[in-house]
Amino acid sequence: MRDRIFAPSRMLIYLVVWLIATAWLVPFVVVVLNSLRTAEEIAQTSMIGWPKQWAWSNYVTAWAEFCVAQTCAGIRPYMLNSAIVTIPATIISTMLGAVAGYAVSLWRFRGDQWIYGIVTLGIFLPQQMRLLPWTIVLRDVGLINTLTGLVVIHTIQGLSFTTLFCRNYYVAIPPELMRAARIDGAGFFRIFWRIVLPLSPPILIVTVIWQFTHIWNEFLYGVTFTTGQQQPVTAALIALSAAIADIPQHGVQSAAVMIAALPTLLIYVLGGRYFVRGLTAGAVK
Amino acid sequence: MTHTVAAETRTGRPVTFGILRRLPEHLAIWVPLLLSAGHLVSFALWTVWISFTPSTLVPVSGWVGLRNYTAVMATRNWQIAFDNLLLFGCGFVLLSLLTGLLLAVLLDQRIRGENVLRSIFLYPIALSFVVTGTVWSWLLNPGLGIQKLVNDIGWTSFRFDWLIDRDMAIWTIVIAAVWQSSGFAMALFLAGLRSVDADLIKAAQIDGAGPIRMYRRVILPTLWPITVTVVVIQLQFAITTFDLVRALTGGGPGLATQLPALVVYDLMFQRGLLARGAAAAVLMLLILLAVLLPYAGWRYLQRRQAAHA
Incomplete structure (x- = not known):
């Protein structure tokens, strides 16, 4: 051959x-x-x-310039909405997931395997099982139809993936390293800061890319919990095709699709290796 | 690594002080984990509970047994959605599996430009299903896309109008989904092909096996654990498909591309029938479990075998 x-x-x-x-x-x-x-x-x-x-x-x-439902500001405000939701949710869920993954992989505590098992079930539980509870929670705390609400949802739901990714990476850290650090008197945070975090860049890049792509591309929560000017760009694209169905504007629509797809495509082109690693890491579970 | 966090206090100070001192680390450990696990368990249980109540526009308590389930399953909407799911699930999984395997085998022939080709087959994964659905709705629209192009070239009797054909519309979803996720199957298969034992291949070569026989008898059989994983992941996607249909066909023409996730959304947020929507969501979960539980059992057995070996 x-x-x-x-x-x-x-x-x-x-x-x-x-x-x-x-x-x-x-x-x-x-x-x-x-x-x-x-x-x-x-x-x-x-x-x-x-x-x-x-x-x-x-x-x-x-x-x-183009109009979606009476407002004529083009896709810009919706791109901004998506960025306002995606960036904080990606950062927070990755940080919390790193700490949680570190806790369940390198520190033994009562019930750690149980709670970790439940957290990973979040990868499989369909969004449809959480739609109504989220509606009620968001309404009760006054976050319905707000971008903050979407940040909260994506942060909490993303924890299942971020914890899994980081935990699977951290279990490979040699126990001797941990033991030596503890004998030196280092505590939970110091070990995380001094030993675990410096080893983490590869997995953090994978996690950030994974979270960013998923949250940016998400549609169901966006369309369910926000309306009008608060919608992320995926929901706005659907609203756009509905809005200009009467007078077709396929050139403009194609440009809008390109703009909306650009951030995740760029990430794919720039971080392809890590992107694929995330896909396979998610698959092995 | 078997000491517990609490047992770490060796200072001899009162235990309560130790706990207070360790409060930040307990918070860091427990808050994310409890938020995640807590919301999963309580949300799932709550949705199951609602599915047994007579709730319509707002959640109310009460018990109606399985009435919501029988009502949902009796609707034409759900029946069509379920039939479509079987068709879409089988068609999509089979096609993306075969495409992915074919691409992986082709790329495994030490061809030039492998990296470029791999990127081309994988790029759709970076796109949202809304983008994929919108783009394919243009390509498959008989008045705009492929059919119009072929008609304009001169073949005027050419028809490719599945998008508006009730019997064939579900296959447009299959096309778009296969385009989007074959690359994923390819990536997993390729990783599998690359990890086939080199001695195994050498032994087969010494036995005089040609390339086709080699694949059929030696290499492909080692891929079946990966195949199972790919099938399960693709089925999980198929069962929860929502955005793609919303963007590509909107569930139409008529109800021709209705899928369970669309029925759930319709019941919950368009008809205001919360309990029935919840029942449909639980039905979706049950379909998913019918796939995932055997898979989990299989994985468990595999791991036990590996541990004994």
């Missing part, structure tokens, strides 16, 4: 794999091209085509 690229069987492999790869790229290329075509041009032909004139203005309209 040496790389003789011109052997017939090798060429077949390259042909098949690149054909599938092209098919996989089509949706992305179509959206990029459409985001640069005018509505008239798309209406005359189809969604699939090369721009005759480059309509960069689609991005301006998508970012700051």
Whole structure:
């Protein structure tokens, strides 16, 4: 199986794999091209085509001008909402998960395995089982239809993943290291700060990427607990397609989709290795 | 590492003082864990409880037995959703499994540009299902997408209108879902292929096995634990699918792409039938458990075998 690229069987492999790869790229290329075509041009032909004139203005309209339900500020406020929810929820859930993962992996205390088992069940419990309780909790504390409410939800729910990731990473820390630190009189926080945290960057990057992607892309909670100007960008995209169903604006809509997908795509491109590691770490459970 | 936190106090000072001194660390340990575990248990139990009450717009106490469950299961909405789930679940899992396996085997042939190809097959995973659904709703729209393009080129009788065809609409969800998550199956399979024992392959080569026989008899059989994991994860996704359908078909045409998660949402937040919505959510959980419990049992047996070996 040496790389003789011109052997017939090798060429077949390259042909098949690149054909599938092209098919996989089509949706992305179509959206990029459409985001640069005018509505008239798309209406005359189809969604699939090369721009005759480059309509960069689609991005301006998508970012700051088009109207969703009476407000005409483009996708900008919703992108901001998503950022306001995603960034704090990612940071807080990762920090708490790191401490919790450290506690259950390196400190034994009564009931540690039990509570850790329950926490990981959160990976499997469908969101639908938590929708009504969250509604009531958010209403009772006055956080319904607020971004803070979404931060709280994503922080608490994210703990299942962040604790799992960190715990599985920290159990590999040699016990001798812990024992030596304790003999030196180091306590819970000092050991975390001095020994565990310096070893943590790889797992923290995986966790942050995982949390950011999931929270940014989340839709159900966004659409259930927020309305109008408070919605994250995923919910706004759906509202947008409903709002302009009468007068199709596929160029602008494609630009909006591109903008909304950009943060997670960037993270994927920049941190691909860690991204994949998170996927497989989540799968092994 | 078997000492407990409390037993750490060796100062001889009163125990209460020790606890106070250790308050920050107890808080750090217990607050996140209790928040997480506490909300999971109480929320799940609360939803189960509500499903047995006569609640409609607001939660009320009372006991109606299984009436909400029988009511939900008697609706056409749920029946269609359940049938669709079977179809979607099987079609999606099978197709993404085969695609993922094919891609992994192809990429395992030491081809040039493997990293680029892997990134191409995996990038959809970084997207939200709302984006995926929206984009595929354009491509599959007969008046806008692939059909329009082929018609414009000159093949005017070409039809690819599954999106508006009641019988075929569910397959549009399958297409988009396969596109989104085959890369994930590929990544896991590829990791599995790369960890196949080299001696095993060498032994088969000495026996004169060709590449196809090698895969069928030697390499693929070692992948089945990974296959089970992929199937379970994909099924878990299939059972809870919501965003993708909302963005791609909205559940239509008619009820043609209705799925359980959409029924739950509809009952809870559009019809204001909390108890029935909760019952539908519990039904969803039961379907999920029908997949996860056998898997957990299998994993347990596997681990025990590994421990004895």
